[in-house]
Amino acid sequence: MVKETLFGTRVRRLAILVVSVIAAVVLGYRYTHQPRYLVEKTDPAAVAEGRKIALNGLDGVTACAHCHGQNGEGNQELGYPRLAGLHPKYIAKQLRDFARDPMDIGVKVDPISRDYEKTPRVYKDLTIYSPGIRRDPMMNPIAKALSAKDIYNVSNYYASLPFSAKPEPVDFETLERGHELAVRGKPEYLMPRCNACHGPNGEGFGEHFPPLAGQPPKYIISQINKWQNGDRDNDQFAMMKNTANLLTDGNKVNVARYYSNKSHSVNEE
């Protein structure tokens, strides 16, 4: 029988201690640092409630499925957007912006003083940006009829739906020009590339940057037109407004058809 020496016990204890500390650090890090890209949960109760509104509508509100498709896949011919698989917060924000009353033109808005030196803390929570409006004759009355709870339910329902884009055949020149805009933008006009915010393949990123892949080209073009003429003004820091103002009509067609050629699927294997 080998007698346990002081040295052997110490080494073993030290080894156990080191291993357990490493294990604790690694596991602790993994549990405390949830990667952001994984967090996109939907509320199952809200999904069930939202499904009723989406398929049957409310009194005074037609069913969403009427235009946006039975599975939220949108309408290619008429240019109704797909909603399936979008970020729930994005859908909710759009509905709130649809419901917002545009301020009367000519209303005097006192500019917020930006002399932060005097009271730095006071301005911290103030937002100086547009509350966000989307003018749309079809969606404005519908969004106004929805309560906050309805918006939450519907957006969770559509966020939970699976979606697979059907890539459309697009001619080579259009693809090439669309790709140029999506991947490189127009640097000589200081226009950034689309994919810088809308995700590496236009699949969308987070709650602020919606997917472009899988959206009907007609919808994308109509939205860029609305950015340009001011019917839509609900982006962050005027990023999309400034970018849209740099797009020509040809650019719009090329980039919209380029994204309709992309394959893209969410919420399904």
Next chain:
Amino acid sequence: MKQIFSALFTVVTALSLLSPAQAEPLDPLEVRPTLVRPQVSLPTNLITVPVVNPGEYFVPPSYEDIPDDKTGDMIRWGRNIFVNTQEYAPRYAGNGLNCVSCHLSEGRQPYAAPLWASYPIYPVARNKAKRVVTFQQRIQSCFKYSMDGIAPTVDAPEMDALVTYAKWLSTGAPVGVALPGRGFASIKKTKDPSPINGEIIYNTRCALCHGANGEGQKNRNGVGYMFPPLWGMDSFNRGAGLNKVKTAAQFIKANMPLGSGYTLNDDEALDVAAYMWIHFRPDDPRTSFFMNRFSPKPGGGH
């Protein structure tokens, strides 16, 4: 409508009165109503946009014009390293950034250190090295400081690819001429930058993409960054050019928020840069561990 236009008119006249009549260097900014229909957003219907005239900046050749030969292969490889450094030159990259994180639009964007403006002026004397450096040596210091990694040797294949890509991007550019759009935008400070203001501006305008703690946002698959980290271990180190408050402010002024460049004024850009500067980032490889702890941080200006 009339009220809007009268307000616009008064603002423009006030601005013209305030600004000195002396001939200043040409400002690429112009205040104009952007849209046909007046907007509700604040600032109400005036927005400052850079006005770019066609032909103002050098236009590098299109990606489709890369020749189909050995040179073309090298150019494509160089472009791949440039765009996705993490995948194509992982042994030289020490942090989470790619070359395009700062050299926007694959090194084509004016005032984001475009390659077509820098390649033709090298070799040139640099203050940082206190000697004349070649383009290869310049790329080496990019890897050493901004990528917080290991500099490839001047004869490394990756270096050849990057130089070939830069040379191809500057096809047709005059040699030895400081082209418009070179480097970063110029900036003029009127007061000392304040990181307190910078924090407010950061939280309202930058945190959306770069994260509340400057940690950036990873791609959905968890590989690489969608929005690059601004400080912390995955960002550039203390020896990098962007660690200098002034340089970072010059970059921010022209390019950030992406697509809405020139919306921060010079002092606001400096404030944000100062807020970035006060945070932790990897050590300067030129000095020791000890000196990095106990000597004043480089880049703060004087």
